[in-house]
Amino acid sequence: GVLGFPAAYANVEALDHDAASRLGGKLAGVFHEAHKKRLLFDPMTTPIDVSGDHEFIAPDYRNGAQRGPCPGLNALANHGYINRKGVTSLTEVAGAINQVYGMGVDIATLLAVMGTVFVGNPLSLNPGFSIGDVAGAGGGNILGNVLGLLGTPRGLNGSHNIIEGDSSNTRADLYVTGDASTMVMDQFQSFYDMAGEGEGVYDFDLFVDRAAIRFNETIATNPNFYYGPFTGMIARNAGYFFACRLLANYSSENPTGL
Numbered sequence: 001g002v003l004g005f006p007a008a009y010a011n012v013e014a015l016d017h018d019a020a021s022r023l024g025g026k027l028a029g030v031f032h033e034a035h036k037k038r039l040l041f042d043p044m045t046t047p048i049d050v051s052g053d054h055e056f057i058a059p060d061y062r063n064g065a066q067r068g069p070c071p072g073l074n075a076l077a078n079h080g081y082i083n084r085k086g087v088t089s090l091t092e093v094a095g096a097i098n099q100v101y102g103m104g105v106d107i108a109t110l111l112a113v114m115g116t117v118f119v120g121n122p123l124s125l126n127p128g129f130s131i132g133d134v135a136g137a138g139g140g141n142i143l144g145n146v147l148g149l150l151g152t153p154r155g156l157n158g159s160h161n162i163i164e165g166d167s168s169n170t171r172a173d174l175y176v177t178g179d180a181s182t183m184v185m186d187q188f189q190s191f192y193d194m195a196g197e198g199e200g201v202y203d204f205d206l207f208v209d210r211a212a213i214r215f216n217e218t219i220a221t222n223p224n225f226y227y228g229p230f231t232g233m234i235a236r237n238a239g240y241f242f243a244c245r246l247l248a249n250y251s252s253e254n255p256t257g258l
Contacts, residue, residue: 059077066155068155086131087130088131116129119159119163130153131156134158156181157181162235164235166232167217167236168239169187169191173222176224187214194210204244210240211240
């Protein structure tokens, strides 16, 4: 079923570490196994190229560049692995996710299809989607919008409760602030401070703790908190595990990433 948590539960007992671990354990295992399979064929001895065609260039917002809620896709656009304007095609983004982050082609393609179908242009001659707002959602579908059945491409900023959900790491809840795409600096700072003053290690256990903290913060502040079987259990938790696994540094000393 679907779980909703009204503000009346603001004093609910904090979600314990074991519960949070169980909540995302299976999903994390899938990502971990997929990463190990990639390492079997690609030792990742060559750093990702961030020079030349792939040097960092800040987005040109004045000329319509789009950036959105996914830091991974934002980075791909900033480094030219997908269109720097932030409007990408299904094939381009799937290939870039696989090449840069090492995600399996199967999962990368699934995510690209979800973005294209749910918030993009699935019937375009070049199917794709905007990683940000509606303004950059791309060209029209070859069949129009099929008498309104497909609606208007919304971009990832319009993917609430489809691809992104409540209680994310550094973004606010849509029905609390009206903006679920812009990074909230206070949330980022509280996450950043969790590693303390030591080595600054952000490992899997820390991400599990962070997910539990945000879960309970949202219960306390969002009377419309929605934690559905897909939006909550899969999409929301995937955001934490993608950051933990795909944005980590891997070395012989830390083969599982930090």
